[in-house]
Each structure stands twice: as C-alpha cells, then as structure tokens.
Amino acid sequence: MNIQDYKGVFVFAQQVDNVISGIALELIGKGKDLAKDLGTEVTAVLVGSDVKGLADELAEYGADKVIVVDDPELKEYRTEPYAHALSSVINEFKPEIFLVGATAIGRDLGPRVSARIHTGLTADCTQLEIGDFPINPIPGKEQLHNQLLMTRPAFGGNTIATIACPDFRPQMATVRPGVMQKAPKEAGRKAEVIDYNPGFTPDNKYVEILKVVKAVSDVADIMDAKILVSGGRGVGSPENFKLLEDLAEVLGGTVSCSRAVVDAGWKPKDLQVGQTGKTVRPNVYFAIGISGAIQHVAGMEESDIIIAINKDETAPIFEVADYGIVGDLNKILPALTEKLKAEIAAK
Amino acid sequence: MKIVVCVKQVPDTKGGVKFNPDGTLDRGAMLTIMNPDDKAGLEAALRLKDQYGAEVTVVTMGLPKAEEVLREAMAMGADKGILVTDRVLGGADTWATSQTLAGAIRNLEYDLIITGRQAIDGDTAQVGPQISEHLGIPVISYAQKIEIEGDSVIVERQYDDRYHVLKAKMPCLITALAELNEPRYMTPGGIFDAYKADITVWGRADLKDVEDSNLGLKGSPTQIAKASDKVRKGAGEKVTLDAAESVDYIIDKLKVKHVI
Numbered sequence: 344m345n346i347q348d349y350k351g352v353f354v355f356a357q358q359v360d361n362v363i364s365g366i367a368l369e370l371i372g373k374g375k376d377l378a379k380d381l382g383t384e385v386t387a388v389l390v391g392s393d394v395k396g397l398a399d400e401l402a403e404y405g406a407d408k409v410i411v412v413d414d415p416e417l418k419e420y421r422t423e424p425y426a427h428a429l430s431s432v433i434n435e436f437k438p439e440i441f442l443v444g445a446t447a448i449g450r451d452l453g454p455r456v457s458a459r460i461h462t463g464l465t466a467d468c469t470q471l472e473i474g475d476f477p478i479n480p481i482p483g484k485e486q487l488h489n490q491l492l493m494t495r496p497a498f499g500g501n502t503i504a505t506i507a508c509p510d511f512r513p514q515m516a517t518v519r520p521g522v523m524q525k526a527p528k529e530a531g532r533k534a535e536v537i538d539y540n541p542g543f544t545p546d547n548k549y550v551e552i553l554k555v556v557k558a559v560s561d562v563a564d565i566m567d568a569k570i571l572v573s574g575g576r577g578v579g580s581p582e583n584f585k586l587l588e589d590l591a592e593v594l595g596g597t598v599s600c601s602r603a604v605v606d607a608g609w610k611p612k613d614l615q616v617g618q619t620g621k622t623v624r625p626n627v628y629f630a631i632g633i634s635g636a637i638q639h640v641a642g643m644e645e646s647d648i649i650i651a652i653n654k655d656e657t658a659p660i661f662e663v664a665d666y667g668i669v670g671d672l673n674k675i676l677p678a679l680t681e682k683l684k685a686e687i688a689a690k
Numbered sequence: 691m692k693i694v695v696c697v698k699q700v701p702d703t704k705g706g707v708k709f710n711p712d713g714t715l716d717r718g719a720m721l722t723i724m725n726p727d728d729k730a731g732l733e734a735a736l737r738l739k740d741q742y743g744a745e746v747t748v749v750t751m752g753l754p755k756a757e758e759v760l761r762e763a764m765a766m767g768a769d770k771g772i773l774v775t776d777r778v779l780g781g782a783d784t785w786a787t788s789q790t791l792a793g794a795i796r797n798l799e800y801d802l803i804i805t806g807r808q809a810i811d812g813d814t815a816q817v818g819p820q821i822s823e824h825l826g827i828p829v830i831s832y833a834q835k836i837e838i839e840g841d842s843v844i845v846e847r848q849y850d851d852r853y854h855v856l857k858a859k860m861p862c863l864i865t866a867l868a869e870l871n872e873p874r875y876m877t878p879g880g881i882f883d884a885y886k887a888d889i890t891v892w893g894r895a896d897l898k899d900v901e902d903s904n905l906g907l908k909g910s911p912t913q914i915a916k917a918s919d920k921v922r923k924g925a926g927e928k929v930t931l932d933a934a935e936s937v938d939y940i941i942d943k944l945k946v947k948h949v950i
Contacts, residue, residue, distance in 0.1 A: 505914070505916040547828065
C-alpha cells in the first residue's frame, strides 16, 4: 500500500427508503472541515437503487463530488452488496479518509468493509481532527503529519481515547449520529456526479430479505427535540408514562426513555437514549425515574439543562443533573404539569 | 448442528477503569464479568440446542484468567470451552482480534457462529462482522430473534425504526442483542461439572491460516494516540422537597433559564 496514493475525504451518504439520513449531512459537514485542513475535497458515496436524484441534496450540504452506486440489489440495506459497493469504491478511488455513520447500518457495514480492505476502523467517534501522530514527538519515532485523530468514548463512557491509523488507508471511522454539525444548506449548489457500478453477483454472503417490518411510530425523532421528558424503570409501568406525556405536551416536548424501559417492552427502541440508543442534546432533559447508568448518561450528558427526579437519593443521575429533586414522581409530575399549564396560559 | 459462541471477559465498568502506561487497558487490575451481549448470544445458542439439538462450543480470547467465563458458559450448558491466550496476541485492536478468533474458529466445525453485538468495554460492535468477513460467510448483526429452518437461519435484524426478517444459508455469523433473551442461571450441577471440565487452551501456534503481521499490537492498524479518564461536569444542586415545593423549584429554574 502506497499511502501517498490515497487522497480526499469520503463519506458514506446513508439513505433509507431513498431519503438521505441526517447522519449523511453531518458527515459531509465534518468532512468539509477535515478536507479544508488537508487541502482536499469531500466526496459523498451514495449507494442504493434509484438514488441518483438525491445527489443534489448532498451537494447543497457541501459535497464536492458524489459517487453514485445504483443497482437493484441495493434497494434495501443488506451487508454484502453494500460492503461490496463501498470496498469497490475505496479500491477504485483511494480516499485517505472514509467516514461512516455509527448507525445500525454503519456499525455493520463499517467493520465488514474495513476487514475486506484491511485497514483500521475506529468505532463511534465523537470528535475528529487532523493532527500529528504521535501527538507529541517521541525520540526515535517519526512524527507523521496530517493524520486523522479519532476520539471516542470507551469503557462505558468512563474514558476517552484518541486513535490514529498511521500505516493503512483509508483511515476509517464510524461517527456517532447527532454529534457533528451539518453545514448550512446552499440552495442550487452542484457537485460533480460520478456513476460507478462494480457489478453485483449474489453469492453465499447475500442474505434474503423475507419481510420489512416498520415500527409504527408517529412520534417526533427524539434527536430533534428541544425538550425531552425521559422516563426510566422508576416510572413503574407503561401506563404511568401518561404523566410524562402530559408534561411533554405542556412544554412542547417529546417523551424518550432509558434502555430498561425498552427492554421491558414499555416503549419502542427508537425512543431510547443512551450508548445503545440515541445521543441527544436538547435544551432541557428531564430524567424521570432514571437511575443514570453510565451508558444512559453517555447519550444525554451534553444536554443544556438536566433536571432529574428520583426517589433514590443515591441514584447516579444526580451526579450529572444540574437540578436534582429527591422525591416521588407520581406526586410531583401531575402537580408540575398543572402549574405549568397555568403559568403558560397566564402569559 | 454445531454452534460456536464467542464470548469476552470484560471489566465490570461499574468498578472503575485502570490503564497500563502505554494507554492500553490493564485488564488484570479490574473485576470482570461475561459481556452481557455475549451472554445473550450464548443463551440463544443454548436455546437452539434445547430446541433442535446442537453442540455448543464457546471460544474466548484473553488472559489465562478468561478461563473463568468459559467455565461459567459450561455451567450454563455449553459443551466445550476453548481459551485462546498468548502474549503475542495482546494489545490487539478489532482487526487483530477478529483475525485471532477467525484463526481459532477455522479449526472447528460450525453451522452457526454467534457473538454479542458489542462488548461493554470497547463498545465497537466490530469483531463479529470482521470475523465473518475473514471466514467468508454472511453476517446478520443486531439479532433480536433467531430460528432455524432446514439449512438456513431466519433472523429478525433490528434497525432504528424497523426490523428486517432475513434468511441466510448456514454457515452464518449472527451478532446478538442483550434484549434477545434473559440468560439462564448456572445450575449447581453445572457449576460442579464445569469446574472439573477440561478447557482447551490454544496459543499462537494453534491458529489456522493467520499471518503474524495480523496479530497482536503489531498487527493492529489502529493505534492509541492518547487515553484519559473522562472529565465530567460536576453534579449540580440536589434538593429534597415536598411535591409542591419541588414544583415551584422546577418552575423557577425553567424561568431562570428562559425555557418558559
């Protein structure tokens, strides 16, 4: 591998049902910063069936080039044809950086691709920058410049590690959704669109999709909510979430939950906040009956204001809460909702 | 049917985290458990064994102490335990780890390989899919339900807003979610037998079709530039008030912060 042959920042432009995922635009936004530092361009890799029309949207959010891999085999996400598409693009176009969203798709696709092309992959990054490796000079070891330094939480959020991939290309990372900022939209901005199809021949690694079952969910995406009223096991029952829904309604917020609530079957997975759920950073996060396991905290600690209500005064959630109330949510929530209604009506 | 389950002994992150001077984790210094997603994967394998009849072999890579999770797995009902341990395998990233496990699994017969989705220490979710790539078999990640139909496996694969029902020809690798099931307890008889059972121990020389350049710290494409404890913002206020006072307290804070 001649590392000098690898140029440019590439991002996987995830789409589902021919709608660009938010993470794709976030990766383009971050990719632009990295490309600027490297003096290069951002290329979005758009993979799917009948997806070429989405290229303009990627351009408007900052992609300089869009490589479109369009094939009927790519209609729904499946590991093998998507892995074949990305590894073929990498082998053909030789990017120095390749970013993938740390979504339920990207966390399957990224490792498969990195294993196929033999490079490193850093999972679930929350910060990316261009810098030197080693960060500080070490006698007898060459300090390399223009390396991708990938920072991620590990060990249940207890630690932060910064990882480099000095000897292999591309430097690959999956990036946690909701952390990077998308660039402002520039209406009418165009990108160079390149069609590329490596050919798809089903083999033993192609799985068959028997059924696609979409969760019936009319709720807003919790990652977009300004106010989240989040419940944990301490809420007591699925019925009791009514108290949280009432409060959310008064404040124009959305209900979310902890993993325990999803595991118990009280709420669907798409409302889960935390390491194995979604990362959220609302203006206000109410943690109601949530003990505050480190995996949960990892998904909400960047919220502007955290208000916790828990009857256990030793609950770890109080260590991250700006305002912690030791008390009974069954008494506090209904009264809070009523009084807020009155306050807001009086305005 | 033959099922291989990969499990990892992980530090119980509740007990705090300790490092070696080179920034890698000092696993010897921490309390350990069987990784929860892996335990769900093992339980899934044991249920398939109960339902269809299967031989379940559990493989782990780690320090000699990782033998403990193999004995735990055997006490739950696994048939065999294989410990892959060797100094030259230490400091591996997910590439080198998956190469090691693939090298071990190449010595075994298997219809199904089950791994946990991710381990609670690294949280990468990479090793399962990477093993499948090295072995040239299909992968189904994030399994929330597993059934066998003839020579195929039918799996519900979870996504954020949907699930797919997928059918793959075996051999196939599946990564299991902890919510797949509630793992069984070890039985007293199982514990007794497991502590007498022979554990197979493999080193570098026992790995099949793997080059040295793909193993251990030296074979790891990713390198740690820096590792540190997370700096958290400190705790804010904590108050104990009656319900009416609590309401006033919260509303006051929401006003001060211009939320309402």
